[in-house]
Amino acid sequence: MLEFVSVKYKNVIEVDYLYIPKQRVTALTGNSGSGKTTLLKMMNKMISPCRGRILFEKTDLNEIDSVVHRRNVIMLSQSPIIFEGSIRDNLTIGLDFQKIGVPPDDYLYSVMKKVKLEKELDLSSSILSGGERQRLALARIMLLDPQVYLLDEPSSALDDDTGQIILGMFINHIRDNDKTMIMVTHSKEIAKNYSDYILEVDQGKIGNGSNNG
């Protein structure tokens, strides 16, 4: 589905060849500073490589409209930004950006329940804790229902038990709906427990991939 061919981004990362399969969960592991986040940002075209080609469904990313691509391939950043306003505003802001109609409250509450965020929609988002903000951001991208999810260190704010349950739920959601997921994590345990493929990134280079389980 996603293919990197002789890609180089500044002095951060260099990839000879990389293939991310469709409808699978792929984990990119490695120490911090190894270039994992840069890889993710190239996948949803927030940045473009200085050299080489990235293909999405066999089409060069340079030929795909960035906004269209980002709506297909959505990223959850490591510390997602929560905008001013209520929980509802934050939950539906992506829908507004993409000009998608807002579903009824029942549905919004059901998505919030999935990420274990049981709060009133009209509460101010400023009262949320760090972990709750991360979950709100996760619910926000779930509502957008993209083809591909990119998760940058989902474990960092979901490290506790609730976090593990949510991650498990999310992965099930991916598998049940035939979505593709690429997650960056420094935790070998999370990579092992939840992904189909593991790719190791080390000092800007990608090692051999391995099938998991």
Place this chain on the structure above:
Amino acid sequence: MDDTVISLGILQVALAYVFVVILLIIIRARGIKREKEILVSSVRMTLQLILVGFLLVYIFDNPNPLITIGIIALMITFSLFTVIKKFKGQISKPLKLVIVFAMSTGSVLCLFYFLLIVIQVSPWYDPRYFIPIAGMIIGNSMTGLTLGAKSLIEGMTEQRAFVEEALILGATPKAASKKIINNSFDSAILPTINSMLGMGIVFLPGMMTGQILSGTSPLTAIAYQIAIMLGILGSVSLTVILMLQLGYKTFFNRQGQLIQN
């Protein structure tokens, strides 16, 4: 109404310098070291205005379309230098070009509309109307552009993370910058709106005061003042909107990505 205007002679103007002398005595007594600045600015103001006075007398006596256009071009160029100088080092070349375009197009369009359609000056280049009105329109647009560009640059820098998150969520660059664009428009237009709200109650505007002092009926003076205020509002809005609508794009590349600093 007595229409005789009291003409000020050199001696009378010199008497006004008594204010400066009193001020100098006071600050010297209090030990504030500002004598030089006060003296220099008073003398400079006097000399500059005398020069402009003679220049205007010449231009009014010899109306010429080329001279009028030349003066407008000079005013715009000077105002552009003032705006761009304010952002030394923090403004990109494309944004500079956008400011030049917005200022030249926006203020010139409004100026011509105001003079030729609202006031219906004849001949069209009559410097007696053209120059003072151009000064007011260009000056106010310059202030608006400076405030708008400042707010745009600050917004795109300080709220970069928000813009980035919006892009990640599938926003177009325009939608991602919408809040910053709207805030910048507000800060650019607010001084003009505030001055309109206070006008006639809190203060009497300079142009109107000038016309009344020179013997024009207050009713004619207010008609001019109302028209020029609307003209200024139009020109400030147009130049700022042009600058913002084109300016936000300079922070993105062709791939809709935020340009790295």
